[in-house]
Amino acid sequence: MSRFFGPIRQNGYVVRDIRAAMDHWVHVMGVGPWFYVDRVKTDYFHYKGQDAAVEMSIALANAGDLQIELIQQRNDAPSMYKDFLDAGHEGLQHVAFWSTSYQALYEDCLARGLKVGHEGQIGGPQGRFCYFENAGHPGAVIEISDISGAKGAFFEHIRKAALDWDGTDAIRAVG
Structure with missing residues (x-):
């Protein structure tokens, strides 16, 4: 539990091959089912x-109350995903905190000195x-996500599945 954000709700993995990653999670970890979006x-x-025309695929599944997200960027547009891969990393890139009061949380993060990546x-x-930018630990970027609308209902559907x-x-x- 974070005293700033509440519970970690998602671990986000940036991968080079999303199909292979899903197969690993299904057959080695026993986690699924995966809800796969080929082009977000x-x-x-x-x-x-700056505007960036990022093309990506994502897959979402739950392990208990923790959502696992797999992200494969499909082009060379600038993003923190590309930065992570270009630095030689693959795997856990971010932890996400969900909010139904997104704007207030966003403003609090900026007030505490966090910089938008x-x-x-x-x-x-x-x-x-x-x-938010993270110059410290490469697998612990902070994401905040608004779940006050349809995304929250979809995430609950994934958890129940x-x-x-x-x-x-x-x-x-x-x-």
């Missing part, structure tokens, strides 16, 4: 304040997310 459509995406929006104003998952239908295409 963002309303906007900014890297260090990249941010965007998916599916309207209640789909905002922000990753994992509760009694029997190993079948391991990868479920979304969109």
Whole structure:
């Protein structure tokens, strides 16, 4: 539990091969089912304040109450995902905190001196997310995510699907 953000709700892994990563989580870790979006459509995406045309695939599954996110960037647009891979890393890149009071949390982060690395929006104003720069530990970037709208309901659907998952239908295409 973070005294600033509450519980960690998601671990985000940046990977070079999302299919191989999902297979690992399914067959080695026993985690699933995976909800897979081949090409995420963002309303906007900014890297260090500039527009960036990031193309990415994501997959989401739950291990208990913790959501696991896999991200594969599909192009060379600037992003913190690309920075992470270019630095020779692959794996845990961020931890995410979810909020139904996103704007207040965002403003609190800025007031505490955190700097926006990249941010965007998916599916309207209640789909905002922000990753803050982290010069310290490469696997502990902080993400905050607005779950006050449809994204929150979708995340709850993913959590419930994992509760009694029997190993079948391991990868479920979304969109």
